[in-house]
Amino acid sequence: xxxxxxxxxxxxxxxxxxELFDSLRLELxxxxxxxxxxxxxxxxxxxxxxxxxLAESGLEIEESTLYPLLRRLETQGLLNSEWREExxxxxxxxxxxGEGERILGLLLAEWTGINQSLGRIVEGLKSNTGKER
Amino acid sequence: MELLERYLQxxxxxxxxxxxxxxxxxxxxNLEAEIEGREEELGRPLTGAEVAQVLEAHGMxxxxxxxxxxQHFLVGPQLFPLYWYTLKRSxxxxxxxxxxxxxxxxxxxxxxxxxxxxKIGTAAAHFPRVAxxxxxxxTLGFAVFEYVQGRYVPKMTLPKWSVRDLPPLEPGQKKHSLxxxxxxxxxxxxxxxxxxxxPNHPYLIIGPGAKMVHGMPFGLTPEWHVFYWQIVGLxxxxxxxxxxxxxxxxxxxxxxxxxxxxAMGILILVVMVQIRTFFVAGAEISAENLRxxxxxxxxxxxxxxxxxxxxxxxxxxxxxxxxxxxxxxxAGYTAAVL
Numbered sequence: 484x485x486x487x488x489x490x491x492x493x494x495x496x497x498x499x500x501x502e503l504f505d506s507l508r509l510e511l512x513x514x515x516x517x518x519x520x521x522x523x524x525x526x527x528x529x530x531x532x533x534x535x536x537l538a539e540s541g542l543e544i545e546e547s548t549l550y551p552l553l554r555r556l557e558t559q560g561l562l563n564s565e566w567r568e569e570x571x572x573x574x575x576x577x578x579x580x581g582e583g584e585r586i587l588g589l590l591l592a593e594w595t596g597i598n599q600s601l602g603r604i605v606e607g608l609k610s611n612t613g614k615e616r
Numbered sequence: 617m618e619l620l621e622r623y624l625q626x627x628x629x630x631x632x633x634x635x636x637x638x639x640x641x642x643x644x645x646n647l648e649a650e651i652e653g654r655e656e657e658l659g660r661p662l663t664g665a666e667v668a669q670v671l672e673a674h675g676m677x678x679x680x681x682x683x684x685x686x687q688h689f690l691v692g693p694q695l696f697p698l699y700w701y702t703l704k705r706s707x708x709x710x711x712x713x714x715x716x717x718x719x720x721x722x723x724x725x726x727x728x729x730x731x732x733x734x735k736i737g738t739a740a741a742h743f744p745r746v747a748x749x750x751x752x753x754x755t756l757g758f759a760v761f762e763y764v765q766g767r768y769v770p771k772m773t774l775p776k777w778s779v780r781d782l783p784p785l786e787p788g789q790k791k792h793s794l795x796x797x798x799x800x801x802x803x804x805x806x807x808x809x810x811x812x813x814x815p816n817h818p819y820l821i822i823g824p825g826a827k828m829v830h831g832m833p834f835g836l837t838p839e840w841h842v843f844y845w846q847i848v849g850l851x852x853x854x855x856x857x858x859x860x861x862x863x864x865x866x867x868x869x870x871x872x873x874x875x876x877x878x879a880m881g882i883l884i885l886v887v888m889v890q891i892r893t894f895f896v897a898g899a900e901i902s903a904e905n906l907r908x909x910x911x912x913x914x915x916x917x918x919x920x921x922x923x924x925x926x927x928x929x930x931x932x933x934x935x936x937x938x939x940x941x942x943x944x945x946x947a948g949y950t951a952a953v954l
Contacts, residue, residue: 530642531649547675550646551683554639566641574645 516544518594520552521579521587524562529574553577561586619664620647623671630681639684647674690759695772699758703751708936710750714743715929723889723921732889794862801858808851815844837893846887854880871938878931885924892917 519542523533530550537544556562561583564575579587624647628640651670655662662670674680682688691699722735765771857877860866866873894916897906 529649530646531653535653545675546646546650546673547680547683550643554684572645572648573641574649575642 515594516542516548516552517556518587518590519544520549520556521561521583521590524577524579524583525587527576527578529569529576533577556583619667619671620644620651623647623674623677626677627681630678631684643680647671650674690755690762692762695758695762699754702758703754706754707747707750708933710747711743711932711936712929714739714746715932716925719925719928723925797858797861801855801862804851804855804858808848808855811844811848811851835896835898837891837896839891839893843887843891847884850880850884850887871941875931875935875938878927878934882924882927882931885920885927888920889917889924 519537519540520533523536523540528536530546530553533553534544534546534549537549553562553564557564557577561580562577563580564577566573566575568574624640624644627643628636631639647670651662651667654666654670718739719736722732722739726732726735761772854877857873857880861870861873861877893913895909895913897909
């Protein structure tokens with residue numbers, strides 16, 4: 484798991500700071516993971532190599548989250564899959580479908596827009612804090 | 617690899633038959649690759665404990681299987697606000713309808729005050745079952761709707777609405793008037809004094825007409841000696857509560873004080889309902905007057921029963937409002953503090 488808050492305070496509803504952070508972090512990551520998986524599957528992968536590739540890019544994802552996610556994205560028509568033998572073992576390889584390409588383009592544009600807005604907001608916050616000091 | 621086989625078997629036990637083999641084959645390939653990857657890193661085969669570690673890190677079989685299935689919910693996130701709103705709005709109506717029906721039935725069917733109390737107690741004990749049935753039926757209805765929409769009927773779309781169609785602002789809560797609270801306290805105290813004086817000074821009831829009462833063919837029932845003190849006692853108990861209503865330091869609990877006063881009022885009505893005979897016949901009463909007297913007694917009792925039913929419903933409604941107002945106040949306070 485990633486970093487967790489060190490604050491020990493209790494927020495609204497009695498949820499501890501760490502729990503709250505974990506739940507918000509999970510929410511934040513959920514959409515990003517789909518984007519990362521779709522982007523990574525512009526090249527063909529099977530489950531294990533995909534997970535490794537994502538981890539090498541700095542995005543750790545649990546197997547029990549990734550493998551069902553692949554199934555769901557395939558059911559939604561965003562991925563194509565094929566069973567093939569590799570190194571004497573049958574493996575299921577995934578790749579982005581035509582529809583997946585289109586959706587990925589739209590999601591990336593959305594993500595870029597959000598990222599830029601957030602950057603502006605956070606930068607504005609930093610410069611305001613600097614002025615106050 | 618026995619551990620891997622056992623793990624896959626356990627996951628498979630929780631997967632739906634359709635697609636089970638395919639899911640397990642993919643899971644096996646990925647887990648084998650994971651184990652081989654670790655072996656490559658270490659340059660040796662994994663021990664049993666290490667394989668177990670890999671599998672345990674993958675997750676508990678039942679949870680892993682659940683992630684492969686469709687999302688399980690009875691009422692989905694889109695429909696849930698509507699479901700919750702419907703439950704919240706209809707529950708008080710169910711409660712009110714139940715109270716009215718049970719109360720009327722108990723009053724009509726009961727032969728004595730004790731019998732009435734028993735019937736009300738039985739009805740109250742039965743209510744959780746009624747509430748549970750209502751909740752179950754509502755949930756089932758929404759769950760069926762959730763299931764069929766998108767499959768057999770088009771997905772529900774919210775109707776178009778305009779902010780201009782929203783109901784006008786509700787008038788603010790009636791401000792507590794100190795003058796009316798003081799007046800209420802004084803009047804209540806005077807009523808108690810008056811009631812205490814009546815037994816020794818009967819003319820206080822109907823003034824000079826008291827003399828005429830002596831000529832009437834009927835009089836007050838001797839039971840009044842018992843009920844009189846019960847009523848006076850309850851009225852005296854109301855006085856400190858009414859005095860507390862005047863105190864500014866207790867303004868936060870005025871709603872609950874008013875409810876306690878209303879509850880005392882209901883108890884007085886309960887006492888009145890228990891009095892089956894208000895007037896009894898004198899020695900020289902005619903048959904016709906005797907029939908009229910029975911009618912008068914029945915009529916008065918029936919009137920008090922109706923008043924009791926209405927008061928109980930009103931009390932429950934006020935109680936509900938006070939509880940929900942308290943929740944809103946606490947939520948507002950929490951929001952203000954945070």
